[in-house]
Amino acid sequence: MNIVVASAVPLLGLITEPVSVAHYLVVGAILFVSGVVCMAMKRNALGVLMGIELVLNGANVNFVAFASPYLQGEGSRSLGLDGQVIALFVILLAAAEAAVALAITLNFYNNHATVDVDRADDLKG
Amino acid sequence: MAEFLINTVRLPAWLAWSVTAGVAAALILNVIAGGALVFIWAERKIAGRIQDRLGPTRTGGKFGWLQSLADGLKLLAKEDLMPDGADGMLFRLAPYVSFCASFCAFIALPFAFDFIGQRMNVGVFFVIAVLGIEVFGVILAGYASASKWSLFGAMREAAQVVSYEVPLGMCVVVPVMLAGSMDLVTIAEKQAGWLTNWYLFHDPFTFVIFWVYVTCAVASVNRAPFDLAEAESELVAGFHTEYSGLRWSYFFMAEYGSMFLVSALAALLFLGGWNGPVPVASLLGLSEGTGDTASYFVRLLGMANLLGKASLGVLIMMWIRWTLPRLRIDQVMMTCLKYCTPLAAAMFLGAMLWQIALPGGLVPGLRRPAGEIREGWLPGPGGAFKVRSADVGKVVQVSP
Amino acid sequence: MSALPMIAGALIAAPLPVAAINWHSLFFLLFASVSCGFAVAVVAADNVVRMAFYLVLSLGATAGLFFLAGAEFLGAMQLMIYVGGTLVLLVFGVMLTAQAPLVAIKGSGRDRVLAGIVGVALLALLLQAAFSVKPWRAPAAGVVAEPAATPIGMSLVGVRVDEPAVGAPAANKRPGYMLPFEIVSIHLLVVLVGAAYLARAKRRKVPRAIEVAASVEPPASVAEHASIGRERHRSGSVLAGGRP
Amino acid sequence: MAQMLDDDPRIIEFDVRTDEMLVNMGPQHPSTHGVLRLVLRTDGEVVSEVEPHIGYLHRCAEKIGENLTHRQWIPYTDRMDYLAAMNMNLGWALAVEKLMKYQVSEKARHLRVLIVELNRIASHLVGMGAYGLDLGTFSPFLYAFREREKILDLFEEACGARLTYSYITVGGLTADLPSGWLVKCEAFLEQFEPIIQEYHALLTTNAIFVKRTANIGVMSPELAIEYGCSGPVLRGSGVDQDMRRDGEAIYTAMYDSYAFEVAVMKDGHYPRDHVYPAVPADAVLGDCWHRFFVRMLEVVQSMDLVRQAIDRYSACKGPLGEPLKLTEKMPAGDAYLETECPKGQMGFYLVSDGSAIPWRVRARSSSFSNLAVAHELCRGCLIADVPAIVGSLDIVMGEIDR
Numbered sequence A: 001m002n003i004v005v006a007s008a009v010p011l012l013g014l015i016t017e018p019v020s021v022a023h024y025l026v027v028g029a030i031l032f033v034s035g036v037v038c039m040a041m042k043r044n045a046l047g048v049l050m051g052i053e054l055v056l057n058g059a060n061v062n063f064v065a066f067a068s069p070y071l072q073g074e075g076s077r078s079l080g081l082d083g084q085v086i087a088l089f090v091i092l093l094a095a096a097e098a099a100v101a102l103a104i105t106l107n108f109y110n111n112h113a114t115v116d117v118d119r120a121d122d123l124k125g
Numbered sequence B: 001m002a003e004f005l006i007n008t009v010r011l012p013a014w015l016a017w018s019v020t021a022g023v024a025a026a027l028i029l030n031v032i033a034g035g036a037l038v039f040i041w042a043e044r045k046i047a048g049r050i051q052d053r054l055g056p057t058r059t060g061g062k063f064g065w066l067q068s069l070a071d072g073l074k075l076l077a078k079e080d081l082m083p084d085g086a087d088g089m090l091f092r093l094a095p096y097v098s099f100c101a102s103f104c105a106f107i108a109l110p111f112a113f114d115f116i117g118q119r120m121n122v123g124v125f126f127v128i129a130v131l132g133i134e135v136f137g138v139i140l141a142g143y144a145s146a147s148k149w150s151l152f153g154a155m156r157e158a159a160q161v162v163s164y165e166v167p168l169g170m171c172v173v174v175p176v177m178l179a180g181s182m183d184l185v186t187i188a189e190k191q192a193g194w195l196t197n198w199y200l201f202h203d204p205f206t207f208v209i210f211w212v213y214v215t216c217a218v219a220s221v222n223r224a225p226f227d228l229a230e231a232e233s234e235l236v237a238g239f240h241t242e243y244s245g246l247r248w249s250y251f252f253m254a255e256y257g258s259m260f261l262v263s264a265l266a267a268l269l270f271l272g273g274w275n276g277p278v279p280v281a282s283l284l285g286l287s288e289g290t291g292d293t294a295s296y297f298v299r300l301l302g303m304a305n306l307l308g309k310a311s312l313g314v315l316i317m318m319w320i321r322w323t324l325p326r327l328r329i330d331q332v333m334m335t336c337l338k339y340c341t342p343l344a345a346a347m348f349l350g351a352m353l354w355q356i357a358l359p360g361g362l363v364p365g366l367r368r369p370a371g372e373i374r375e376g377w378l379p380g381p382g383g384a385f386k387v388r389s390a391d392v393g394k395v396v397q398v399s400p
Numbered sequence C: 001m002s003a004l005p006m007i008a009g010a011l012i013a014a015p016l017p018v019a020a021i022n023w024h025s026l027f028f029l030l031f032a033s034v035s036c037g038f039a040v041a042v043v044a045a046d047n048v049v050r051m052a053f054y055l056v057l058s059l060g061a062t063a064g065l066f067f068l069a070g071a072e073f074l075g076a077m078q079l080m081i082y083v084g085g086t087l088v089l090l091v092f093g094v095m096l097t098a099q100a101p102l103v104a105i106k107g108s109g110r111d112r113v114l115a116g117i118v119g120v121a122l123l124a125l126l127l128q129a130a131f132s133v134k135p136w137r138a139p140a141a142g143v144v145a146e147p148a149a150t151p152i153g154m155s156l157v158g159v160r161v162d163e164p165a166v167g168a169p170a171a172n173k174r175p176g177y178m179l180p181f182e183i184v185s186i187h188l189l190v191v192l193v194g195a196a197y198l199a200r201a202k203r204r205k206v207p208r209a210i211e212v213a214a215s216v217e218p219p220a221s222v223a224e225h226a227s228i229g230r231e232r233h234r235s236g237s238v239l240a241g242g243r244p
Numbered sequence D: 001m002a003q004m005l006d007d008d009p010r011i012i013e014f015d016v017r018t019d020e021m022l023v024n025m026g027p028q029h030p031s032t033h034g035v036l037r038l039v040l041r042t043d044g045e046v047v048s049e050v051e052p053h054i055g056y057l058h059r060c061a062e063k064i065g066e067n068l069t070h071r072q073w074i075p076y077t078d079r080m081d082y083l084a085a086m087n088m089n090l091g092w093a094l095a096v097e098k099l100m101k102y103q104v105s106e107k108a109r110h111l112r113v114l115i116v117e118l119n120r121i122a123s124h125l126v127g128m129g130a131y132g133l134d135l136g137t138f139s140p141f142l143y144a145f146r147e148r149e150k151i152l153d154l155f156e157e158a159c160g161a162r163l164t165y166s167y168i169t170v171g172g173l174t175a176d177l178p179s180g181w182l183v184k185c186e187a188f189l190e191q192f193e194p195i196i197q198e199y200h201a202l203l204t205t206n207a208i209f210v211k212r213t214a215n216i217g218v219m220s221p222e223l224a225i226e227y228g229c230s231g232p233v234l235r236g237s238g239v240d241q242d243m244r245r246d247g248e249a250i251y252t253a254m255y256d257s258y259a260f261e262v263a264v265m266k267d268g269h270y271p272r273d274h275v276y277p278a279v280p281a282d283a284v285l286g287d288c289w290h291r292f293f294v295r296m297l298e299v300v301q302s303m304d305l306v307r308q309a310i311d312r313y314s315a316c317k318g319p320l321g322e323p324l325k326l327t328e329k330m331p332a333g334d335a336y337l338e339t340e341c342p343k344g345q346m347g348f349y350l351v352s353d354g355s356a357i358p359w360r361v362r363a364r365s366s367s368f369s370n371l372a373v374a375h376e377l378c379r380g381c382l383i384a385d386v387p388a389i390v391g392s393l394d395i396v397m398g399e400i401d402r
Helices: A002-016 A021-041 A045-067 A081-112 B002-009 B013-050 B067-077 B088-107 B123-144 B148-179 B184-190 B204-220 B245-269 B293-321 B329-357 C003-013 C023-044 C048-068 C072-096 C109-132 C149-156 C178-198 C208-214 C220-224 C230-234 D002-007 D061-065 D074-078 D085-100 D106-134 D139-159 D181-204 D207-213 D221-226 D249-255 D288-315 D366-372 D385-393 D397-401
Strands: D021-025 D037-043 D046-053 D333-341 D344-352 D360-364
Touching (some): A045 C023, A081 C149, B013 B088, B013 B293, B123 C048, B123 C072, B148 B204, B204 B245, C048 C072, C072 C149, D061 D360, D106 D181, D106 D288, D181 D288, D207 D288, D207 D385, D344 D366
Antiparallel strands (some): D037 D046, D333 D344
């Protein structure tokens, strides 16, 4: 019990201290890594697509964090509006990317009757 | 309320805020749950009247108003079935996803001036976005039920709702453009005054687009004649074929919740929000913003106004449901793609041009100016420049 | 995720001053754990529909994080486009994976281990980077964010109305986003047309099934009353309890 | 053939590889009108094949008929087309009378016409209301049932039963009308006439209804004849055939001196004896809309016939005449007679060995033949069209399964 409390007390800072950019960066990092692992590991084309979405989302979290005025501590400055606008463009492009990728997946499915990306080896010599 | 609890009751701040939030959440929840009870009763009575019947009379209470309560009890007591091949987790979660989406959208919905769960800068957008998530629960339910009818219902709902979001969004953008804000409170405030200030009567284009909005709203909440996802003569019960008991009732509450929501949104965007056709309060010299007892009275009056308008919308939906046959899925999509979307786009363009050509409306002085200039907003040849503070608040025509 | 039980334990064991709780941080923690937890769940799940469901929850919670960071417009945008887009993903997932084998295509165990190692290494690197800059760890207090929806809208039509950041060029020199906005619009249009073309529904002269049946000689009487697909019916039914 | 397929907007071959699905519509399904099971083979929403499975309501009615005397079997005919039991009674009674060469009294003849046509109205009201239900509108169903209730009240007064009447029987009818009945009947017709316009407004001319039914399930006259369709289903395809005019003498003699025009599209128009709504531009002869419309016309036609029958019946003096005894022996031989029931041509065949109990009994069901064509009509339609098409055939399972 004591050990748990001892290890937990530093974590109490999480809910007593205000949030900083670093908090968001950690979330962004976890999303990003999840996305990368997802892309690398999944054999289902739709799974790979979801990995891409996660990666883009992780990047967006970072943009928003840097753009937010009240996450900025002394000595750093906010990206301001630019960060948000870039995140906006990322969302839009992610939607476009999803549309095209789905169309490609669909065509692949038509030709191979599967969405297993490991079977997409037609061009292999 | 939180300030009151802190200053007068002397609760600690965290408790005061929690209590306030809890009360607000409970109120909104009761709007949905209580609203569903009332609307189910109303639907029965209206259906009865339309069909030359009496509707419920015998369950108890005057006009059989206990019928919904009896139904609720029945649903609570009913066995909760799950098909053998169902995806258990998703099957259980789906009703809650639907209900939560419907519930969350209410957070940004103002019932009167300052009577709002959370005032949001992007209120309209938020409501539409969250409402779109409701379909998610339906799709999950359809997939997880392991029933072909459910799957058909879910696919129909997905196709329909995703398509109708496009014209719906365009319809919603017009009042946003006129008010210069996505804040629902601001949009409703701009329509204060006489009936002519309502955006419905702002110009011919908004009048047309209101009806487009009504069509799209009915379609996006899956009511007849667009109730394809649960078309009982085709798909048994569509996406909720396999649901029973309490879970089924969550879908039902979500449906009635979103019906009320789109109606309230119609009232806020086009029908003056909580402002009545006649500005009774301001004629009496009362204001809703001052914070004294009289202002609370005005707000309550406004709330009654809004609830009345929204309920009227729901009742009209019921009327439509008990009158018209159901469309076919391809006809539903055609209605969206061939009629609603182009019409909404054209009306959007028209309303925009009208704003440029006749910013003050046809009859000057009858209406408040629609858009306002804030400091430093006017684009000039060299980018933005500051506007003199004397000009702020005035309507300035921006040459294209 | 493991932080939650620990905090819960701490709440019970330690005399936690409830008044000291920063609610903003608490909600951040809530959204962050949902977001990260379900992102990991996406990786861990095999069923494509569940993956999509987790993804939606993760993205939805991220929208909550955006709201917390004062980016309301972006949060709503995230809900509408990202979550809506994923919804379509889900629909396609359901459509494409009606057959059981496709619902769960599993990677090999070796892949998983390898991906896990790479992932952890990458995460370590990123976390180190996240904590490496000191000002990033020091939050500002008492700053209230301006509503960003209108400035974003104005910047997209080429006018900057927001307060310039410290050290940024003067107000009338800062770039608007008119051109990128137009480019993105055209891009979206192109993508829409392209996607529709790739996954188009095209009309064939004769439906597939009738083609097959056409190879079977239709009975003579059939030709007299030509009706759609009649020949096909003669070629035999696949339905259970077919006719003699 | 290829030309036809090009023109058919419903045949779209998607580039996406999709799986076909077998879906059971019924036997417990809201829109299969009883215990009919339709197996649909679908590709997404597009139905590529429909296979009706019947027999869930089989009660060996014909075999039972071979163990009962001719009059004892009358109640079993009630239960065939239970929505038009009077017409069923009449079909069997006339078939037996044909074999026995028996002629009912003039008064009984007019009363039979009166009752049968009134029942036709009731049956078409159910068909119409249920069709609205199939298309997702509930209110016309109840409007139709409201009026049908009044007809059933009349029947109840005449024979004591509301659904299975056994009123018309071999050799006449079981009882004469009670006094004052005709006045009530005329009052009903009087108040019913304007209500038909209501039905036209809610269904026939409703834009959504027309969209859902026009050009759906188009049946060519050749196809209709080939499948042995009859009744409104046949006439909806433009085939001018009505047993009341074209049937055997013993049946058409009943309608002698009655003026009525067969409800069928001839020379590009429907009968013009009354004011009817115009045919919508989208409707094609033989589609669901026309089948529905023919029924609506027949309601008006039957009203005219009932009015004429009331006049002729009240003009007849003298007794109605007693029906035949239960055990009246039939001459050896066989007889087959088709009558025009609301659903189509209902035929009864009996072979007698000279006793009162028929040696063989068979019934030719109109709904059975009408349902058989469903798989032709439903090919390539959408799932939502299946109830629309099957509903437009207006089948009754009691008659199909017997």
